[in-house]
Amino acid sequence: MSKRVVVTGLGSINPLGNDIQTSWGKVKEGISGIETITKFDMSNYQVKVAGEVKDFTAKDYMDFKEARRMARFTQFAVAASKMAMNDAAAVVGKDVDAERIGVWIGSGIGGLDEFEDQHKKFLNKGPRRVSPFIIPMFIPDMASGRVSIELGAKAMNNCSVTACASGANSIGDAFRVVQKGDADMMIAGGAEASITEMTLAGFSNMTALSNNPDPATASRPFDKERNGFVIAEGAGILILEELEHAKARGAKIYGEVAGYGATGDAYHITTPAPNGEGGQRAMRQALKDGDIAPEDVDYINAHGTSTPYNDLYETQAIKEVFGPHAYQLSISSTKSMTGHLLGASGAVEAIFSLLAIKESVMPPTINYHTPDDEMDLDYVPLHSKPKELDVVLSNSLGFGGHNATLLFKKYT
Template sequence: MRRRVVVTGIGMINPMGHDAQAVWSGLKEGKSGVAKTTLFDASGFPTKISAEVKDWDVTKVGEPLEKWAKRGRHTRFAIGAAKQAMQDSGVIDSIIDPTRFGVYMGSGEGNQDFMTFSKMMSAALEDGDYDAAKFIAKGIELLDPAKELEQEPNMPAAHLAALFNAQGPNLNCLTACAASSQACGEATEIIRRGDADVMLAGGTHSMIHPLGVTGFNLLTAMSESNDEPTKASRPFDRLRNGFVLGEGSAMIVLEELEAAKKRGATIYGEVAGYGSTADAYRVTDIPPDGHGGISAMRMAISDAGLNPSDIQYVNAHGTSTTVNDKVETKACKDVFGENAHKVPVSSTKSMMGHLIAAGGVTELIVCLLAIRDSVLPPTINYENPDPDCDLDYVPNVAREATVQHALNNSFGFGGQNVTLCLRRFE
């Protein structure tokens, strides 16, 4: 018999706040974490706004600054969210076989040392033509090997394993916007099949830097509504013009159900279903028929042993891009059929921006809190109806509603699609 997997701890650091309760309160109130970019001078970029994490450092979770000074910004976020989740779960105080405790992350790239790279390029071009030998020589002189190692996407998972003595499976996936949902889904499968009893799973990312913003601006994927930052992210609205880049981390503790019950853990909910598919289409475009997303949603519902009529809420990928929102709406209609207009679908990216690799797990936690508190977070900035997006998007104001089962959609660049089905635990 397949083992059941539940969530017993949560932790979040993102533009809406420094812990799960602060984030959840802001979402229910319909607040926005979007503002003018301050992490670098974005005045010369088409997009001058973002959703940054403000006024946070590792001392807020009891870690010394010097220990993490050379680690990536995203790693420091992950340390904070993971310590919250582990403390929240209480598993850190129980007897765990360390070889049965693993980590699965959806983590992005690490440090971006633009100043050192600029000095290396200046040295290489000082005589006019590019001189590779001078570039390398300047790099050997200036680069810090500890910082260079932190560029590897697996570093947050490695640091978390060492921090919590997690000697079991240790993995990282980087499937763009689907990464942390995939990490949680795969971590669930590891416990289901008996290869671990506890998994710390989640994601972390920070792309609010010149390289990240340049790339997304070249793809014309980001909003350029710089004059009204809090209005820029407007999923499903007719005037939507791109997503807002955010940053942060979210982590969950996953446990085998019987072990969690035995130690008296607080259970947020069950990861009941997991669906993962590929569009096999274009890396930056969604197929107009939405077949990948449709398959992922159906797979998650089936994996949970449910029917589409059993779903009471969908936390949408809902990026605020023209094509994504239109196709995701179509996917929901295909999956839910005649009930599609009765299923509330909201996008919390309207408030916190798109956290890229960390987005999926953040929204998974939102689903769990919606189930727990019987409250659906709104899609803010929904002001101009779009005939192509005509579902119930919980516009602008949170809503009380009983939710037994919720879906969380994460559809990433490259065509990776992940849907997770969350169940209320009775």
């Protein structure tokens, strides 16, 4: 018999703040974390803005010597994981058996920042000056590996690398581990730190990024004037726990993970399939998995990247899956405030989805000023709305045709 899986802890480092309370508070107020890029000289770039993490000091969360041997995305993952475990009031070896707690943290790109820095040293100073830690610093699985070491988690340890669906796939796959009874608890989510010179050059040259220099309006999902996504960085971590295990230790519960859908477009390396065909199937799978009727969904935290194709096709997919009910539910993109955290986006948005259920509020899509005739649903424009939420979907869609949908519901 399948186990019920609930969420008992949350942790995040993102452009809105370095803790859940600050981040969620800004989401509800419709405050953006996007600013002019400060990491390096942008004079040769058309792109000028990003969602940078501010005031993050790794040694506040981990040993300074070990932190220096971690890439920035791994530091984010470790910090957010410790935050989530503290929020869950769980100590490995005391509240959960070390062999019954695992880690599944995804990253779309990994430590590309460290690779770029070390490559410059290689070219300018020769191979002997390359760090012996470069390989374990830039490989994407090291976030999961380091979190396991830092927290002593000895069950399933894995990493999903599915571009912008990485965080959502990691949560969904970790959900399956607990659901099957292979672990009592999983530390799951995504981490990314790819605001680098090469990443920006690549995304910019494929015209995926917004070249709007105004931080206040660059990320505008579903708006007719949208012209690309705003890259961002950070991490989101959820503690998934088997229900009876959580109840036995008196854990607080944010909500229940009720369903998961994962599909492939088999269409194009960067462009989503027309009408969001792959996304349609992911949403239908999640609904079927959770035994939820389409008309019971109250709100969707959309992938909503602010790119022409994604926002249109995701809207079309929602209409196909939900039919007339698409006009009764509400949809918003919190990327309007955070920017696009790539492999961490699905995890951060899962957190916002659970908090939306917990506090009965729908986050807004800020910067939505000019409606697009082809997109006529309720995108919760500009301001959050109070609403009792029982069932919420969160979509994540990635380059390569990866589609992931997570279904959350109020715990009863």
